[in-house]
Amino acid sequence: MIKWLVSLLGLFVVLVGFLLTETIDLEYPNHFPEPVYDFSNNKLTEQKVKLGKALFYDPILSLDGSISCASCHSPYNAFAHTDHDLSHGIDDKIGIRNAPPLFNLAWQNLFMWDGAINHLDMQALAPITSPSEMGDSLLNVISKLESSNKYRTLFDEAFGDSTITGQRLLLSISQFQLTLVSGNSKYDKIREGLDTFSTQEKKGYDIFIASCSSCHSEPLFTNGDFASNGLEIDSTLMDYGRGSITKIKSDSLLFKIPSLRNLAYTKPYMHDGRFEKLREVLNHYTDDVVNYGRENSSSRLEKNLKLSNNDKSDILSFLKTLNDQDFVFNKKHRER
Amino acid sequence: MKSSLVILFTAISLMLSAQSLRSISVSFIPVYKGELFELNDEVDNYDITISKLKFYLSNIGLSSSDKGDWIEKDSYHLLDFDEPKGMTIMLQIPENLAANSLNFNLGVDSLTNVSGAMSGDLDPMHGMYWAWQSGYINFKIEGKSDKCPGRKNKFQFHLGGFLAPFNAMQKVSLPIIIKDEIYVVFDIGELIESVDVSKVYEIMSPKAKAVSMAQEAASLFKIVE
Numbered sequence: 001m002i003k004w005l006v007s008l009l010g011l012f013v014v015l016v017g018f019l020l021t022e023t024i025d026l027e028y029p030n031h032f033p034e035p036v037y038d039f040s041n042n043k044l045t046e047q048k049v050k051l052g053k054a055l056f057y058d059p060i061l062s063l064d065g066s067i068s069c070a071s072c073h074s075p076y077n078a079f080a081h082t083d084h085d086l087s088h089g090i091d092d093k094i095g096i097r098n099a100p101p102l103f104n105l106a107w108q109n110l111f112m113w114d115g116a117i118n119h120l121d122m123q124a125l126a127p128i129t130s131p132s133e134m135g136d137s138l139l140n141v142i143s144k145l146e147s148s149n150k151y152r153t154l155f156d157e158a159f160g161d162s163t164i165t166g167q168r169l170l171l172s173i174s175q176f177q178l179t180l181v182s183g184n185s186k187y188d189k190i191r192e193g194l195d196t197f198s199t200q201e202k203k204g205y206d207i208f209i210a211s212c213s214s215c216h217s218e219p220l221f222t223n224g225d226f227a228s229n230g231l232e233i234d235s236t237l238m239d240y241g242r243g244s245i246t247k248i249k250s251d252s253l254l255f256k257i258p259s260l261r262n263l264a265y266t267k268p269y270m271h272d273g274r275f276e277k278l279r280e281v282l283n284h285y286t287d288d289v290v291n292y293g294r295e296n297s298s299s300r301l302e303k304n305l306k307l308s309n310n311d312k313s314d315i316l317s318f319l320k321t322l323n324d325q326d327f328v329f330n331k332k333h334r335e336r
Numbered sequence: 337m338k339s340s341l342v343i344l345f346t347a348i349s350l351m352l353s354a355q356s357l358r359s360i361s362v363s364f365i366p367v368y369k370g371e372l373f374e375l376n377d378e379v380d381n382y383d384i385t386i387s388k389l390k391f392y393l394s395n396i397g398l399s400s401s402d403k404g405d406w407i408e409k410d411s412y413h414l415l416d417f418d419e420p421k422g423m424t425i426m427l428q429i430p431e432n433l434a435a436n437s438l439n440f441n442l443g444v445d446s447l448t449n450v451s452g453a454m455s456g457d458l459d460p461m462h463g464m465y466w467a468w469q470s471g472y473i474n475f476k477i478e479g480k481s482d483k484c485p486g487r488k489n490k491f492q493f494h495l496g497g498f499l500a501p502f503n504a505m506q507k508v509s510l511p512i513i514i515k516d517e518i519y520v521v522f523d524i525g526e527l528i529e530s531v532d533v534s535k536v537y538e539i540m541s542p543k544a545k546a547v548s549m550a551q552e553a554a555s556l557f558k559i560v561e
Contacts, residue, residue: 118470121452125467166461170453
């Protein structure tokens with residue numbers, strides 16, 4: 001009989017625990033589609049987001065304690081790394097790609113410029129263990145966290161006990177990153193009927209829709225696909241992008257189509273950060289597209305785009321409406 | 337609130353359904369050309385040392401041709417030759433289950449490979465997950481041999497991959513008679529010889545060679561009569 005009472009009491013404690021950790025809903029604009037991330041397996045809670053944020057900003061994730069996620073994904077740069085063409089790691093090691101900005105990740109299926117990672121939860125493993133980034137192992141990171149009172153408490157608050165596992169660590173980092181939603185630019189306000197384009201922005205928008213939006217589609221300004229962008233391969237990097245993951249010949253030199261939101265904060269541009277200015281990017285698309293013999297391929301940039309200098313100025317004017325100052329200056333996403 | 341009710345309901349139904357189950361063990365015994373061996377010791381009569389042997393077994397089941405299948409729930413097991421008891425799986429099966437074959441997958445199914453961070457044996461902290469390219473390592477064997485031209489004579493075979501045409505997971509089905517303790521041997525020596533470490537000594541990404549080596553590995557499991 002006493003055994004039964006004890007187990008009933010145990011159940012009661014579990015019930016109360018569940019009721020105390022309220023799940024929160026991801027907030028995003030009405031004109032966004034449904035997220036693709038499956039929240040049912042990782043329900044957002046304030047405690048888990050808080051833990052994920054602490055981990056994101058903590059260099060404890062790197063082997064020598066020198067590099068955090070935020071080192072290359074700074075909140076002030078829409079979580080990109082302004083002025084660095086390639087990512088940095090421990091011991092001043094340099095990676096082979098430009099650290100992309102982090103926002104609207106709940107709408108992404110594949111991660112990294114080559115799509116090597118198939119789930120947001122698994123993404124953090126790559127930088128944590130890459131020798132040219134954080135250079136550590138998940139097991140070692142866990143043992144460092146286990147000897148920290150701060151993290152035992154944070155894990156306890158988030159998961160109901162202080163056990164630290166790889167899964168819990170990864171799910172928490174996902175949670176913080178999922179809350180990085182950028183949807184309050186001038187463009188978004190226009191979509192909601194709260195603002196209007198200037199004449200030049202509208203001209204730029206129309207040209208953009210005709211020339212660029214098949215890849216950079218609204219409202220996220222990427223269709224999530226991979227494409228050749230006509231860049232000549234950098235002979236110092238020899239990066240074949242998607243092809244080196246899928247081993248399919250026609251995927252060679254395809255890279256993920258990035259969102260065009262927040263470009264003002266995220267220079268330099270392209271997967272290897274080769275362009276400093278947006279006008280250089282547009283000039284590349286009109287003058288220097290290399291197609292490496294691709295014809296009738298799925299790639300839409302087989303030859304140079306036809307845009308006048310005025311067209312380019314109009315497009316650049318439109319692109320400025322995608323900068324989301326509220327997102328970049330949102331204190332909620334900062335370390336403290 | 338909903339989840340609390342589900343837990344309550346599950347707890348009650350578990351108490352009620354604690355009916356006649358039988359516990360059996362299935363132990364996996366790696367051998368090298370028919371002989372038992374230890375990790376990190378040179379195998380007698382062979383110029384080879386195995387330093388790591390870990391693999392996933394999933395979807396373990398028992399079946400008979402006329403009575404259908406029993407499949408273990410949430411059946412994912414990481415077997416590690418370096419852990420005491422790391423090679424034995426306990427199964428709770430219905431008391432009167434009649435079956436004449438033991439079935440399992442060598443590796444992890446593709447759905448699990450695309451479903452994010454998992455717990456328990458599937459937790460990526462066990463070192464059986466590729467960080468740079470999503471996917472589980474189904475089967476890992478490492479060691480050294482003087483025949484091997486790699487760095488420090490080391491060979492490393494990390495077999496995995498879940499996307500066609502390089503899906504490395506293999507189905508295995510073995511004829512058995514159900515008893516309390518079932519023993520399965522598999523001959524690592526045959527596997528190593530099948531690749532010839534003087535030529536192939538590193539497989540660490542999804543590719544055709546990983547699939548063929550996984551097929552070879554799957555063919556080596558044999559029930560000890």
